[in-house]
Amino acid sequence: MAFDPLNLKQASSAFEQSLNRVIDERVAPLVDRSIHQVSNELSEVIRQAGEQVDRNIALLSDEIHSQRSMTKDDIRELIDYSTAQIGAAIDQRILAIKHETSTLINEKVDLLKCELEDAAVNSRKTMYANVAISIGAAVLMALVGLAYKKISMGELNLxxxxxxxxxxxxxxxxxxxxxxxxxxxxSMKRVKKGVATVAIGYLGILRPNGATGLLVLSVCLMAGWAWLYLGKIWF
Structure with missing residues (x-):
């Protein structure tokens, strides 16, 4: 059985498909959610700014009614001050939104990189496993063919x-x-070792971790080998 390089091509295709699937399932929704979140944040900031403007206008109107002596320049200064405060608040909020969005995107991108690296490692492991299986199958078939040839020619006793x-x-x-x-x-603790030492004469000491089954199988195989060997000597 010859090694077919088609396995490498199939592994590369599988990795490319998994990469496209990860991009479609992770990256695109991430960008959409980020844009939607930024849009909602900006809408909220603009709404709050509008409410602040309304409150300032109402406050200014109250001041005008309470102080009839305010001039046009005073009113203009108050409006400029309110506008500057609102602009500063909007700028700070936009900077905070940018920082939060950038941090979220960086975290998601790092997570995506880790997932892509894991997918690449798994793809390489699968490719190596396929290569090893192909080589092992080829060697096994060669050994079986050689043994069959020797048995058919009478050079080997089955x-x-x-x-x-x-x-x-x-x-x-x-x-x-x-x-x-x-x-x-x-791996036992000291107390368990003491109890095991007391129970050393019982078969239960061989039960941990599947040792009993392997020991029984080994004894059966040895008995079968001895029966075949002694049968050949006696007969």
Whole structure:
């Protein structure tokens, strides 16, 4: 089985599709929400400014009625002062909106960058896994073909191959069960180790972390190997 570079092309296409989907689902709604939020904020600021102007005009009217001695220049100064105060308030509010919007967009962009980096890492992992599976399948098919050729030519005894495989599996499961038991034992607290030491004579000590099943499987495999080996000697 030869390695087909089509897997790389498929991985690249999948990454491009995921990138487009993230942009459509995340970036576009983010920009729309930001524009809508800024529009609402500006509308609110303008409304508040209008209300402030109305209040200032009402206050000015009251002052005019209460003080008939105000001149045209005094009224103009009051209007200029009110306009300057309203302009300063609007400028401060616009600066605050710009800062909040910029901060929100930067946070969302950083989050989007992290998601894109994670998607790229996952895409590379998938590509490497596909390559490894292809290479492993090719090597396995080559080994199976070689073994079949030797068996068909009488150069290899199938029973010996089965015995060696059975012994290897038994040894592997035995070692794995011991490693699991040791790992579980080392992770126990001191009190649990004391209780386990008292119960060392019971089979339950082998139950943690699935060690019992592996040990039983190892014993069965060893028994099967011994039966095949002794059967060959006796018969």
């Amino acid at each position: 029973l010996n191959v089965f015995r060696v495989t059975l012994l290897s599996c038994a040894t592997f499961t035995f070692v794995l069960s011991m490693l699991k038991f040791i790992q579980r034992w080392r």
